[in-house]
Amino acid sequence: MPRRVRIDLAYDGTEFDGWQVQPRGRTVQGELERALSTLHGGVGVRVRGAGRTDAGVHARGQVADALVGDRFSDRDLHRALLALLPDDLRVQRVLGVDERFHARHAAIAKTYAYYLDRSRCGDPFVARYVLHTPHSFDEGAVDAALALLPGRRDFSGFAGAACEVTDRVRSLTEARREVVRPGIERLVFTADGFLNHMVRNFVGTLLDVARGRQAPDRVRTILESGDRTLGGATAPARGLTLERVAY
């Protein structure tokens, strides 16, 4: 009898065309399904992910699930996946779960972080995972703008053009700035769900606020109007990491 496993993943998204399998292109789901299929003698294995990260977006705590053959223990599967998968896609844990577990539907919250390198020169060792912003940065204004975001509300004003869902009400429970180490900061967001490009659009507007191009209150105007054109440009994918999925 096949059984369901939960697979926790970390990846450097730089050289992936995002999570979701595509006809062409290297994707996280595609690499994972290929490795699992190899383990099952070529029989196709389908993987479901908690968050469909875009091209170039990273993950420290992505969660997937799959139905696997019962001849592998969790430990065997973990070892085999570590051996089969590349350096930029690592399995952190394999855990047998109830067959009804669904990585996306069962998730109650996700946390994304957007990393900024505020050093003047830029650190080449984290360049793939940060946005380098050696510009003036009004910390008080950014923090004031972040404080306006949390709540249960319609986030249409921060949804990307490709967003296909009609119900755009989400509960954002965390939006804060944090120093990781000297020069490196992150903007951390937790919600029960995120719309397409939502975090990158938050960050684009927050960077305008940081540079004094917009007042912090612009966030309120965007939320109330639902007008995406009032916000800053979508921040690049490279700075974004899916940190955690909570169940």
Next chain:
Amino acid sequence: MPRRVRIDLAYDGTEFDGWQVQPRGRTVQGELERALSTLHGGVGVRVRGAGRTDAGVHARGQVADALVGDRFSDRDLHRALLALLPDDLRVQRVLGVDERFHARHAAIAKTYAYYLDRSRCGDPFVARYVLHTPHSFDEGAVDAALALLPGRRDFSGFAGAACEVTDRVRSLTEARREVVRPGIERLVFTADGFLNHMVRNFVGTLLDVARGRQAPDRVRTILESGDRTLGGATAPARGLTLERVAY
């Protein structure tokens, strides 16, 4: 009148064919000389580096020098180089120095660190800068072997085949293991100079000691015999970083 500047550099060596300019291939020296030449209206500018790092080796504290035109201040040069150079090669400082300064000849010591990811799964965010060694690791044996290395001695037994120098006596003043954060360690070596592949050959033998394939005392045998064939395989370039050059 041209004047001499010291240029401090950090780079991710993954996509460089080493420091030294080659007919083909992307090199650190080549990128830097190209940027400086652009700033001087196409006139060739020569750069000298403290350490000629191999392909794939990284640097946090490489030092170079160059003769530049007197119309640029240190600050102007720094800003222009940051704008012209790619994300994986960053200038940390530009400093006017005595015209007799020579980045290599004036160096009194260099420190290299070799990074190990000892976590079982491997961290994809540092995979380019570490060697993943999820194997058994006898810390006491490694520390005992490291303790045998320092001193003023002939390091022929750890020199690579491409080593062209005949005087192979160097003063190694530091050889120790250090925990960077949970799962990540580094082996740190400081000397007045290093032979070709010397650190990577130290590490190859130390990894044999870590796995119990050799006793710590093997280090002494290699040093005394000068016989490179008694040591472990040369460790991969990816784990090695030039940390500091002292003047």
